[in-house]
Amino acid sequence: MLIAGSRAERLPRTVWWLVLARAINRLGAFSVGFLTVLITTEFGVSAVAAGVVSAAFGLATIPSRLVGGVLADRLGRRRTIVAGLAGCALAQAGLAVSGSVAMAAVFAVLLGLVFEVYEPPSQAMIADAVRPERQAQAFSLFNTALAVGGMGAGLIAAGLGRWDLRWLFVADAVSCLLCAVVIRLVLPADRPAPATSRVSGTGSAWRDRRLLVLLLSGTLFAVIFMQVGMAMPLVLVARGLEAADAGLLSAVAAVVMVLCQPLLRWTAALSHHTAMTCGYLLLAAGLAGYAVSDGLPGHLAATVVWSAGDVLMFGRSYAVVVDLAPPHARGRYLSVFGTCWGFATVLAPLCGTQLLERAGPEGLWGVLALTCLLLAAAQLTMIKPMLERQGRTL
Incomplete structure (x- = not known):
């Protein structure tokens, strides 16, 4: 009999599902790089104006990660991950159907505000599931999923981008929803920390x-x-x-x-x-x-x-x-x-x-x-x- 099975069995199933979900999400998360191009080509505004919208998106990602950390501890890891991915899908779909620069700017900022929400709860779930001596390996694997997904993302972007830029955002919305479904179905539910602990740690x-x-x-x-x-x-x-x-x-x-x-x-x-x-x-x-x-x-x-x-x-x-x-x-x-x-x-x-x-x-x-x-x-x-x-x- 094989010792503990394969290498994949040496880390908890939770880690591998999170790695798979992140790779799938990264596979679709290529549209953000085309936000400026979409705004300039679809609405005929200057590159400077489009750059302001992209900068607003980037600025919004900073509080996004902080919100994800607070929600992970107060609402639970799985709930926060699903909510963040669903929010990304909604914002990406909004960008795909935007009919004006103002509408695109609103959904770009919304996307920024939810873009990093799933990161802290995903990392916290890994920390909860893995023994301390294996956490470094698990986090490294989680990061590698991002790089691997990025390889396929470039190929998809090259194909859909030549057809219609709006379909990039549609594909990204679909990938976010797919990840949300995977997380909801396969990962175990977790309970938030007791209220007394949350208050003392605020x-x-x-x-x-x-x-x-x-x-x-x-x-x-x-x-x-x-x-x-x-x-x-x-x-x-x-x-x-x-x-x-x-x-x-x-x-x-x-x-x-x-x-x-x-x-x-x-x-x-x-x-x-x-x-x-x-x-x-x-x-x-x-x-x-x-x-x-x-x-x-x-x-x-x-x-x-x-x-x-x-x-x-x-x-x-x-x-x-x-x-x-x-x-x-x-x-x-x-x-x-x-x-x-x-x-x-x-x-x-x-x-x-x-x-x-x-x-x-x-x-x-x-x-x-x-x-x-x-x-x-x-x-x-x-x-x-x-x-x-x-x-x-x-």
Whole structure:
């Protein structure tokens, strides 16, 4: 008889259903990138006006994640996930049938307000279902589902986008509803924390200095990570390569993330802080590889290196947050930490374009690699001691 069955059986079924649902949702979540194009082509407004609508969407995603964390702890994980996905479906359908810029703007903001609601309860449900020593692997797998779904999303977007942009939003609405149905039918119901626990934990996440330190380091990491997607096409063009090659690099990164999942069992004995330090070092090496590469093979090799680092550290960062959070406030802690991606959405384009203009591709990747080295040093010499010292005083 096989020992514990296959690899898939080594994590609870809840995790695998959440991973599948996230991949399906990501498979359809490609329409947001075409929001500006839809507004300019369908309604004949300027790119500046369309950019304002897109910016309003991005800004609305920040409170969206916070709302998801509060609802996860107060209403329950499953209910919040289903409500968030249903809200996304409604907003996407509204964008598909919008007859004016004003109507599109309203549904864009509505989409932003519900876009991240399902993230904190999904992460909290994983934390609830998985033993502490396996949480890093589960969170990493959850992140990999996003990358894998993104590979298929590009192909679907290329097909439907050539037909009619509005169908992109219809397809996204359908995928959100499909995910909501899967979550509702296959995941176990959960109960919210008792009222006394919810009251005692209200606002505690923002008052936890340990979490705020992790939020700062997480924001720096998110800014770095997002440069690979945002700045890469510009860098490739500046070096005489095709901007479309950025899609190939993205696909390679997704493949590496999948192939590296079994390696997480080998690093399970490492502490979270040690693993994150190693991850930062691999990220630094990959970004340094981008700095010295002038051809596609060099960029591909660098992508393999930094992608392995991302797998090693991404799940660990969320596992550290779960370790800090009281059980009744996991949703709120994860949502506060998750706002690092909202902050990075604002900061990354500004930082990346300025660095690229002033220092060129070599300077951009060099500065980002140096920042990763600083984060690696800070993880062991500052963050770890601080978390352990303050943890003993609580």
